[in-house]
Amino acid sequence: MTKITIFGVGLIGGSLALCFKDKPNIKVVGHSNNPESVQKYLEKEVVDEATTSIEEAALNSDFIFLCVPVGLLEDYLIKLSQLPLKKNCIITDVGSTKESITSCARSISLQNGYFIGGHPMAGSERSGVDAASSYLFENAFYVLTPDPEIPDHIYQKLEDLLTYTKSQIIKVDASTHDDIVGAISHLPHIIAVSLVNQISKYNDQNDLYERLAAGGFKDLTRIASGDPVIWRDILLNNKNILLHLLNDWQQEISKFADLLKMDDGQGVEDQFKFASDFRSKLPERRKGAISSLFDVYVDIPDHPGVIGHITSELGNRKISLKNIEIIESRGEVPGILRLSFRDEEDLENAVYVLKELSYSVHF
Numbered sequence: 001m002t003k004i005t006i007f008g009v010g011l012i013g014g015s016l017a018l019c020f021k022d023k024p025n026i027k028v029v030g031h032s033n034n035p036e037s038v039q040k041y042l043e044k045e046v047v048d049e050a051t052t053s054i055e056e057a058a059l060n061s062d063f064i065f066l067c068v069p070v071g072l073l074e075d076y077l078i079k080l081s082q083l084p085l086k087k088n089c090i091i092t093d094v095g096s097t098k099e100s101i102t103s104c105a106r107s108i109s110l111q112n113g114y115f116i117g118g119h120p121m122a123g124s125e126r127s128g129v130d131a132a133s134s135y136l137f138e139n140a141f142y143v144l145t146p147d148p149e150i151p152d153h154i155y156q157k158l159e160d161l162l163t164y165t166k167s168q169i170i171k172v173d174a175s176t177h178d179d180i181v182g183a184i185s186h187l188p189h190i191i192a193v194s195l196v197n198q199i200s201k202y203n204d205q206n207d208l209y210e211r212l213a214a215g216g217f218k219d220l221t222r223i224a225s226g227d228p229v230i231w232r233d234i235l236l237n238n239k240n241i242l243l244h245l246l247n248d249w250q251q252e253i254s255k256f257a258d259l260l261k262m263d264d265g266q267g268v269e270d271q272f273k274f275a276s277d278f279r280s281k282l283p284e285r286r287k288g289a290i291s292s293l294f295d296v297y298v299d300i301p302d303h304p305g306v307i308g309h310i311t312s313e314l315g316n317r318k319i320s321l322k323n324i325e326i327i328e329s330r331g332e333v334p335g336i337l338r339l340s341f342r343d344e345e346d347l348e349n350a351v352y353v354l355k356e357l358s359y360s361v362h363f
């Protein structure tokens with residue numbers, strides 16, 4: 001029996017647990033300091049066993065996944081290094097930064113075990129075990145950052161296990177990971193948060209900002225709703241790279257300010273053309289560091305049971321909804337439903353069904 005232990009059964013830890021649970025010859029054990037959380041993991045059947053004891057959780061584990069906020073990863077790794085681990089136990093993490101945890105692992109000796117850094121590049125602005133899903137990593141990239149000393153057969157064991165996530169594994173060194181992910185994920189989160197906060201200040205003077213910002217602005221800044229503690233830890237941990245990136249960002253923004261000051265229309269056009277050329281080269285609809293939205297808006301007539309009708313028609317055709325939101329009425333139509341799906345295929349199938357049922361759909 002392969003024992004997989006997960007420290008931090010939240011969005012990512014819980015999703016990994018669901019990927020491994022009920023697979024042949026696998027037992028998934030969850031750890032939390034909080035007895036109520038332990039109870040919840042068991043009730044939700046996310047894990048086979050759960051405990052508040054670190055020692056009990058680690059004992060005889062073949063794989064240990066550290067899925068706590070980045071600021072706690074090193075404490076857990078150090079604690080584990082003081083415990084008798086099973087021979088060839090593989091410890092991995094899911095933190096959004098890789099350099100500091102990898103160099104911490106280099107500096108301590110794990111009794112019998114190996115550390116291989118990991119980062120599943122999938123997730124959402126939601127957090128906690130209630131948001132966990134066994135589909136989260138499907139078609140996403142999963143970065144692994146093994147040090148050169150890690151024996152091939154040990155690395156291969158982790159890659160083999162991760163096939164249950166249906167993700168695409170990419171091997172990168174830890175510092176390259178932090179440079180790239182800093183630029184494509186951490187910097188955009190900072191920009192989204194500061195943009196929302198800038199608009200929020202204008203809105204204090206006139207709440208028309210808030211009303212007109214519905215829709216596209218809200219989608220554009222979805223990532224600003226990420227968990228504050230998770231993001232505090234990520235940003236502080238990748239501080240040096242982010243300070244460099246923010247400096248470059250300030251230069252990009254000042255370039256725009258200069259173009260406007262000089263009424264340089266050609267310069268503005270060039271900026272848009274340059275951006276559009278690069279964007280058109282980005283892979284379409286693949287899961288990347290920031291998840292895409294697969295949403296459709298449906299006009300709903302004002303009579304009871306209509307939402308139930310839509311959800312059961314989709315359910316009957318095995319189209320799973322990721323999220324459902326009722327949006328306030330818009331004058332000429334009684335109401336709008338926003339349906340979110342996990343991938344493009346589900347979205348396309350749902351649109352087909354909704355049109356067949358004569359609902360009016362918009363994107």
Ligand SMILES: NC(=O)C1=CN([C@@H]2O[C@H](COP(=O)(O)OP(=O)(O)OC[C@H]3O[C@@H](n4cnc5c(N)ncnc54)[C@H](O)[C@@H]3O)[C@@H](O)[C@H]2O)C=CC1
Binds near residue numbers: 008032067068123
């Ligand atoms: N949110 C996302 O989309 C992604 C997050 N990550 C990384 O995954 C890790 C976990 O993030 P999420 O699953 O999103 O967070 P989460 O908040 O859903 O889960 C965190 C887990 O850590 C536990 N935890 C929190 N504080 C603790 C403490 N003081 N002591 C012990 N346990 C504690 C929580 O109970 C929870 O089980 C982070 O390192 C994050 O950087 C990686 C990829 C995507």
Ligand SMILES: O=C(O)C(=O)Cc1ccc(O)cc1
Binds near residue numbers: 095123126
């Ligand atoms: O789409 C989003 O909300 C994300 O940005 C999810 C996410 C958060 C942290 C990561 O390290 C990777 C992905």
